[in-house]
Amino acid sequence: MSGKLILVIEDNEKNMKLVRDLLQYEGYEVLETETAEEGLRLVEEHIPTLILMDIGLPGMNGFEALKCLRASSATAGIPVIAVTASVMTQDHQKIMDAGFDGYQRKPIDIDEFLEAVRVTIERSFGERSTE
Ligand code: MN
DSSP states (O other): OTTOEEEEEOOOHHHHHHHHHHHHHTTOEEEEESOHHHHHHHHHHHOOSEEEEESSOSSSOHHHHHHHHHHSTTTTTSOEEEEESOOOHHHHHHHHHHTOSEEEESSOOHHHHHHHHHHHHHHHHHHHHTO
């Protein structure tokens, strides 16, 4: 799994630490930031394999950030998983309607979370290799 770069956009220190530790343990490289604005800059610079996006962020929120990513051809194809404390069914629907590639609830379920990361990256590579 080495060489796979994951950008984590998360403003909660505790959640960030957990996600970072899990991903690094699995052998992923992790880039991190607390804001969507900084995240968008990092995406342009590093073109990560996957983005994990908190929805509630201090400035621009996760929905707005996804819109920016999808609007640029350089970043439109990068898979983005929303990670949010929201558990309402209508919020889940809103997240999928917005075009996120997946959705993970906080507090995260470790096995389910890592499986979603793995599958989303695999799917994305599969799509690219058949283009
Ligand atoms: Mn947050």
